[in-house]
Amino acid sequence: MSTRSRYYPNLYKDSVSLMTLSAKITAVSGLEAASVVMASATNVENLAQAGLGEFEVRPNDLVVAVSGSEEACVEALQKADELLTAKASGGGEEEAAAHAALTSIQMAVAQDPAHNFALISVPGDYAAAEAMKALRLGMHVMLFSDNVPPESELALKTYARDHDLMVMGPDCGTAIVNGVPLGFANVVRRGPIGVVGASGTGTQEVTVRIHQLGGGVSQALGTGGHDLSELIGGISMLYGLRALDADPATKVIVLVSKPPAPDIAARVLAIAEASAKPVVVIFLGGDPAMVTRNGVYGASYLAQAADMAVALSKGGEAAATPVSIANDMRRTLSGLARAMAPVQRHVRGIFSGGTFCFEAQLVHAAAGIRASSNTPTAGNRPLEDNWKSQENTIIDMGDDEFTQGRPHPMIDPSLRDARLRDEIADPTTAVVLFDVVLGYGASDDPIAKLLGVIGSGKAKASAAGRTVAFVGYVCGTDQDPQDRDQIVAGLKSAGVLVASSNAEAATWSAAIIAERQGVQS
Amino acid sequence: MQALSVGHALDVYSAGSGRIHSVFAHAVNVEIRRDMWTLLGAERTDLPFGIRVASMDFISLGLCRGNPVNARSGFIGFESRTARIVVDCRAAPRWTPAREHKPAWGLGQRLDLLSAVTKPLAWHGSIRMACAVVSALSNPDALDDVVSGVVGCGPGCTPAGDDVLIGILAVLGSPHSGETGSAAFHSLRRSLRPLLPRTTDISAHLLRQAADGLVGRAVHELVGASIGNAGTSALREAVNRVVDTGATSGADMCMGLLASARSFLLDHDEREAA
């Protein structure tokens, strides 16, 4: 077995390009391993440990390292070289393009001072610096990047607050500003409901549901996942809340987050109460009663928050109705439960949205069903091996361990599909529970392979005398780039029970499991 | 394009957006953040909210009233239907008015020279308005009435009455006008404010700026040349720069300047002479 490598000085490619290149090279037959990375200290060390060679390089250099048969290595490096040095149609054009290329935010502003917003998705090491520059150039910032040091987040948000600007993030995946979807976001009607969310998929479900109920969204602002921590103190959540309070186009406000630390929650709720506009607050996992006060309405699940907001926007009451199962669905679920083999007792929840995974665990827990997870809620257990389910398992496939050097499951569902195959094959599986997220940023065809996996898995299970229940939630609108109706129809015809909300899907799953485990709910 | 100089009152680093208010061959007015900024050709003298660029015909650039204008971190972008013009103001020299001028003998003669040159060029009603306002300054009850008869009165894009008031404010706002001058400045300012909606947009902005102590370089330097010991030719140059503004605008300003200078600055000079 041979190892070969080549490096390209001062050639930068972003993470998506690197993964794409890697995938193309790995396809060469006879190749054992291939790595295309920027030569950061960590990467260089990893390459050495993986036996792919030692390098004398600088961080802005690009390294291609391969191992396999000698011929495969040579071919792979050749292919990499072609892809990396590919020129545009003519030398003159490329020169002109290079001359005109904008390489910094300042250059973009110099070209057009109307630029008022920066969307930043560079590696975490550099993201805070780009965000600070954008703020100092008078722009609001959405920081999609994660792995930004907390002190940097604090410095950014402090500066932003002092200059009447907002930092959405770090780790903010979703926003809709002035009707423009940013990051992973759905196409949603404009209207009078404003959303401030610390969770990407949480914001997605709320905005999608508002649209489905005929309502509309004025702005959906993100705060990033760490905003409501003690260190940051909710700077962005408070800023967003105040901004929507002052916005004439917003009549109802929705806040979406996990429960913040008590003093921060108190601060947020005080501002919410002081607002003349009704505010729906969902601190997912917290007690809505603690939230509810004058003009502030506590919700306990994502879809409910949307329902309440729409009702309030029409001038009605915000009733916190729990998820109920209609009679005929109850019969369907019961029927499925009774048809299962005795050993089938477990739920396997395979999620691409972290908040959907979280909410699903909460719904099951409320029904007395405990589970293991890679992101366990209070009372649930961590998995011993995140790649192997044990008993009830509800996992977030978008978490770091699954996305190292791989695209997020919302973009590329192959890892999710593979896991689903494993779960269906496991004899103890009673319910397979999953989400399909649509909108900008998500895969063009999220169920391409999934239907096949479900179909063949079901057939094999059937042959072995097992009936597996499939429950899913599709988070998307009729305006999204994907064809939502076709996706829902496709899932239904594959025998998937498609719920109208993530909480409803989890409720159906819990009902089946309760029957299977003889648990009183 | 590069800004040659920027007025001191203009904060080019804070972000804002606005619209073009009016376009002339040698100037473009922009309403932005409750202020009025003016893009000027190099041949024009600095204004507190002015941005001077190379001489050109702004009309031929295709800029129109209503076009969006965006300011961000030292760059100002003007968006017409066909093109975008970005003015780089980052490191452009800032025009800041000289703080104080050293008073010199002979203020009376200098004012006489000023009068001789500018009186024939002013609108015929300006002198009367100037005198009326200046006398009313010592009579607060009458001031409001007098001023209300002056604001927006007379011909021009900036009405003659407004120009007279600016000339008066330029003198009263000078540290050399003493305590009485300072008190008069504040009275005039109080009378003026509620009347601003009565005049043209552009003039209202200029009056508000003058009431905040902000006048253009030409007027400021003329006040300085009158007070200080600039030679005759320097004084003539300073006058000419003011008089070049508009049709009678500059001369009307001088009527205001003269009337207030005689009342509020000459005393000073005579006292020193004694």
Next chain:
Amino acid sequence: MKTLFEQDLKVVNVGLQGFADNIAAAGGHVTHLSWSPPAGADAALGWTLANMIGDPRIENANRTAYERYLGAQPRLVDFVLARDAMPALAERRILHSGPPIAWSDMCGPQQGAICGAILYEGWAKTLEAAEKLAASGGVALEPCHAHRAVGPMAGIISPSMPVWVVENTAAGNRAFCNVNEGLGKVLRFGANSPEVLDRLRWLGSEFFTAMQVAVRGLTDADLKPLMAQALHMGDELHNRNAAASGLLFKRLTLSLLGSKLDGGAIKRALTFVAGNDHFFLNLSMAACKSMSDAAHGVPGSSMVTVMARNGVNFGIRLSGTGDKWFQAPANPVNGLYFPGYTIEDAAADLGDSAITETNGLGGFAMAASPAIVQFVGGTPADATANSRRMLSITLGSNPAFTLPALNFGGTPAGIDARLVVDAGILPIINTGIAHKKAGVGQIGAGITTAPMECFNAAIAALGDSLHTVPKAAR
């Protein structure tokens, strides 16, 4: 945020292209950057840099420095012996181009030139003795820039050499440069043969006398308008100086013809000037030195006031960091070699002539003089594009030096070190290439860039001096 809600959203996308594509597909306005990590991918330095953007102390300091640069009015006021212009040259001291460097590290041409100067001064009688003297430290060797002077190529100035004295009449500061000897075997390329020394002696005696009279008798000695005119005539005042040399020749001639000097001396002096199309280079350099010296010394300013090379290292200085040099090995020159020579023969980038680019001329004014792009296989459009590109890293453009190819816009001037590091765009320099062996001469020409490490180090130092990085505590 209220204002954001009332405006059209115009997004700058920094990172994954897919996000920009989606915004465009959704009907939004988006500009995608060709981004790569700045500051050599040093995250800590990148954070320091980020906190220096839009820092009012730096912006105000830059405005002051830039204003002084714009207002500078270089005038040729005198022509004297170096020792009379610079008191430090009363001792055994020789000035060289570029940042400080030890004798033993110097490149061939610079060592050869120093030996030649030692012989010229009479401090040694033979070449070997001269070398020994230099190596022993018997002669102080310092950068020209340490004494407000500049010199092209080896840039050697010794006490008995005549120097141009250019004064910035707006602020009073003076700058000095030696006389251009011509092409071929000359001291500045390291030649030190008897023929070179003879020429130096003539320059220091008969030519000196004549030229001093000429300079002192000039009726029009302002250099800025002359340089501005030359820019409209095909010069960029670093690698192309023919027009400016011609314009200067006119003025010198009229001055000399009005003097009482011997006709033969006048003829010899003028013949020498007329025969050298690069004669004005040394004046261009002195004028530029006086302009950027005016901008130097403003605390907190990130404006670059010196770029210079010594044949080994490239060094820069910032207005706000005083006398500190920020050095790195010089970048290679991309160019063409005269027949018979290759890149193996080339010396590294050498000379103080990058002071022209520091002031918006030379490579920055390439739009005025496209010929050099042919050396790198480019077109006149590329030359204009190069000039335009430099606008991204300067504080503005100089209205005194307009370029017809830029619609008579000013040449990009006042390099801001922050912008160089942020945009990853290096200042571009038009340069000749010297043979690495002393005395052979110019073997090619082309385009090179200042090394990024210099700007990284400068930003780190400026950032430190301003304590820009915010503390973590609330």
